[in-house]
Amino acid sequence: MDKHSSNIKRRRLMQAGGALAGIAAVGPWSLAQAQSGGRIVVGTWGGDYSKLLSKNIDTPLMVPKKYEVVHDIGGDPERRAKMRAEARLPRGTSDLQGLSAAQMFEMNDAGLCLPIDYAKIPNAQYLLPQMKYPYGVGHIYSGKVILYNPKLISTPPTSFADALNAKHGNKLGIIDIQYQFTMMAAALASGGSMTNYEPGKERLIACRKAGAKILPTNEAMAQALQNEEVGICIMWKARAVQWQKAGAKVETVAPKEGVPLYISGFVIPKNAPNKDGAHFWLNEMLEPSAQEAFAEDMGYNATVINAKIPPETEKRIGFNAEERKRLVDLDYSYLAKNDAALKEWWDKTFKG
Amino acid sequence: MAAVVASPARTLAPGWTAAAMVAPASIVVTIGIVVPILILFRYSLNQYTPAKMMVDAVTIENYAKFFTDPFYVAILLRTIRVAALCTAICVVLAFPMAYCLARTRSRFKNLLLMVVILPLFVGNAVRAAGWMVLFGNRGFVNTLLMESGITREPLQIMYTELAVVIGIIAVNLPFVVLTLQAVLEGIDRAIEEAAQGLGAGPWRTFGHVILPLAMPGVVAGTILSFILAMNAYATPVLLGGPTFQMMGPTVYNQFAGLSNWPFGAALSFVLMTATLLLTVTSNWVAHRRYRR
Numbered sequence: 072m073d074k075h076s077s078n079i080k081r082r083r084l085m086q087a088g089g090a091l092a093g094i095a096a097v098g099p100w101s102l103a104q105a106q107s108g109g110r111i112v113v114g115t116w117g118g119d120y121s122k123l124l125s126k127n128i129d130t131p132l133m134v135p136k137k138y139e140v141v142h143d144i145g146g147d148p149e150r151r152a153k154m155r156a157e158a159r160l161p162r163g164t165s166d167l168q169g170l171s172a173a174q175m176f177e178m179n180d181a182g183l184c185l186p187i188d189y190a191k192i193p194n195a196q197y198l199l200p201q202m203k204y205p206y207g208v209g210h211i212y213s214g215k216v217i218l219y220n221p222k223l224i225s226t227p228p229t230s231f232a233d234a235l236n237a238k239h240g241n242k243l244g245i246i247d248i249q250y251q252f253t254m255m256a257a258a259l260a261s262g263g264s265m266t267n268y269e270p271g272k273e274r275l276i277a278c279r280k281a282g283a284k285i286l287p288t289n290e291a292m293a294q295a296l297q298n299e300e301v302g303i304c305i306m307w308k309a310r311a312v313q314w315q316k317a318g319a320k321v322e323t324v325a326p327k328e329g330v331p332l333y334i335s336g337f338v339i340p341k342n343a344p345n346k347d348g349a350h351f352w353l354n355e356m357l358e359p360s361a362q363e364a365f366a367e368d369m370g371y372n373a374t375v376i377n378a379k380i381p382p383e384t385e386k387r388i389g390f391n392a393e394e395r396k397r398l399v400d401l402d403y404s405y406l407a408k409n410d411a412a413l414k415e416w417w418d419k420t421f422k423g
Numbered sequence: 424m425a426a427v428v429a430s431p432a433r434t435l436a437p438g439w440t441a442a443a444m445v446a447p448a449s450i451v452v453t454i455g456i457v458v459p460i461l462i463l464f465r466y467s468l469n470q471y472t473p474a475k476m477m478v479d480a481v482t483i484e485n486y487a488k489f490f491t492d493p494f495y496v497a498i499l500l501r502t503i504r505v506a507a508l509c510t511a512i513c514v515v516l517a518f519p520m521a522y523c524l525a526r527t528r529s530r531f532k533n534l535l536l537m538v539v540i541l542p543l544f545v546g547n548a549v550r551a552a553g554w555m556v557l558f559g560n561r562g563f564v565n566t567l568l569m570e571s572g573i574t575r576e577p578l579q580i581m582y583t584e585l586a587v588v589i590g591i592i593a594v595n596l597p598f599v600v601l602t603l604q605a606v607l608e609g610i611d612r613a614i615e616e617a618a619q620g621l622g623a624g625p626w627r628t629f630g631h632v633i634l635p636l637a638m639p640g641v642v643a644g645t646i647l648s649f650i651l652a653m654n655a656y657a658t659p660v661l662l663g664g665p666t667f668q669m670m671g672p673t674v675y676n677q678f679a680g681l682s683n684w685p686f687g688a689a690l691s692f693v694l695m696t697a698t699l700l701l702t703v704t705s706n707w708v709a710h711r712r713y714r715r
Contacts, residue, residue, distance in 0.1 A: 146679070148679035285664070287660075287664050300560055408473060410473065411471075414681055419494045
């Protein structure tokens with residue numbers, strides 16, 4: 072019995088020793104992992120946006136803290152489809168997804184987003200209230216304005232009603248992928264509202280009949296403005312600034328009906344493998360240095376109040392006090408509920 | 424002597440040998456194609472709701488929506504028209520090219536074949552981007568036309584059916600040429616010489632001798648080109664623009680743009696079935712016509 076007991080003790084001692092040896096072996100690794108932060112997969116659009124995320128956030132702010140940041144590049148439709156397809160998996164393949172505010176709402180509505188733990192994002196204390204969603208964080212914002220070429224459009228427009236007008240004939244350009252904002256602007260110009268786009272449809276049909284050009288992408292519109300095939304359109308002010316920098320001779324006007332906000336931000340999928348890392352990345356995204364660099368490089372406004380944007384940049388990309396009063400947010404619930412019907416009308420009736 | 428006699432225990436029955444040879448490819452096809460198609464078919468019977476995207480159901484409402492909506496039927500008919508036109512032009516253009524390649528004794532034959540294959544080294548999207556440079560309002564074609572005084576205003580080539588047809592022909596032509604060339608190589612030159620020796624002219628030789636013998640290649644090339652054109656995606660998107668809609672981009676738009684997987688799956692099945700039916704029918708007609 073004693074012998075047996077001593078055997079058990081010895082065995083337990085050996086087990087404890089083994090466990091200690093295991094902790095000793097694993098401990099430094101865990102510590103290193105904790106210090107390194109690990110790998111973060113950021114779902115994002117490609118092109119300039121992805122490059123600037125690397126240049127302004129990943130390389131200067133994440134890499135020194137031993138994080139490895141990988142970009143999962145793709146259009147938002149593909150990435151949203153991926154989020155939906157991965158929803159049943161215990162572990163997804165991305166830690167963050169870059170989406171517009173409307174898409175963030177839609178993904179949260181589908182139950183795919185992790186509630187943001189703002190206690191883990193100290194920089195969120197400086198975040199503009201409109202950019203702070205329970206399910207996502209706004210990264211940059213701009214507003215929908217009118218772009219026109221004074222050489223082709225002699226009377227400067229002041230409103231969406233002036234811009235989305237059949238009188239411009241084939242000098243009016245409309246971007247296909249911007250169907251939601253175009254229908255919204257047409258609605259605002261025709262007595263509609265953020266929760267009723269119906270009144271704008273007649274106006275859009277009239278423009279189409281008058282020869283308005285439908286261009287597939289923002290880039291195609293930039294080219295059409297540059298070539299003077301198009302003289303007037305509606306677009307984010309940030310893009311207008313980029314196109315002006317590229318040599319397009321266009322002026323911008325904040326429409327008097329209101330300036331619809333475009334907010335781009337990030338959500339954390341519920342099954343993100345590195346949720347802490349994702350929160351840390353969001354915190355670094357809101358660092359003033361990163362926000363200032365995005366304003367300068369991309370023409371979008373900062374979403375934190377402690378970013379110091381140079382006055383000349385602010386003048387170029389921002390909105391004055393009067394215009395700021397007209398900034399209006401979208402009704403994301405209305406958009407989510409009606410998007411399929413709006414797109415169907417756009418494809419069948421407007422373009423068809 | 425005993426060493427060369429195979430042991431019966433080690434020899435597989437002919438049926439098993441064939442099964443062993445077919446099995447790897449069959450497994451890949453089953454896992455990679457049949458299973459996803461079955462899943463897709465199941466999805467096509469589900470219901471769509473904007474919030475949940477897909478709700479389990481067994482309904483034919485997605486198919487009914489397609490066939491009762493003239494908008495979607497018009498897209499299918501347009502796709503069939505474009506695919507048939509592109510295929511017909513491809514076969515007409517490819518035949519003389521393939522014939523020359525098959526009959527040439529030039530030492531540059533391999534080089535000529537490489538020239539035909541070369542466009543296949545470039546992806547469809549890249550090729551379409553090239554056409555965009557040519558067809559744009561300030562592109563090469565319009566600049567040439569305006570500089571030479573033929574036109575005063577740029578012609579609208581981009582975002583038209585013409586641009587899509589040219590783009591798809593450019594993609595499909597090498598496939599048809601190579602298919603026809605392989606069959607024409609196998610036709611003995613002596614048969615043509617015999618026909619001509621019996622007094623048949625070049626057109627009669629072509630119509631009564633070469634074409635019937637080359638028919639397996641024509642059918643194969645036609646099927647290949649038709650399937651590729653029916654399912655074209657990059658070319659209609661990039662050259663057709665937002666207002667020219669074909670089935671491939673419409674399927675993608677339902678899945679990725681609107682997250683309407685049930686209707687997207689139904690569209691996929693309609694496209695797949697239409698392609699299959701038309702292909703089988705044309706194959707059957709061709710075989711009946713040239714059975715002799």
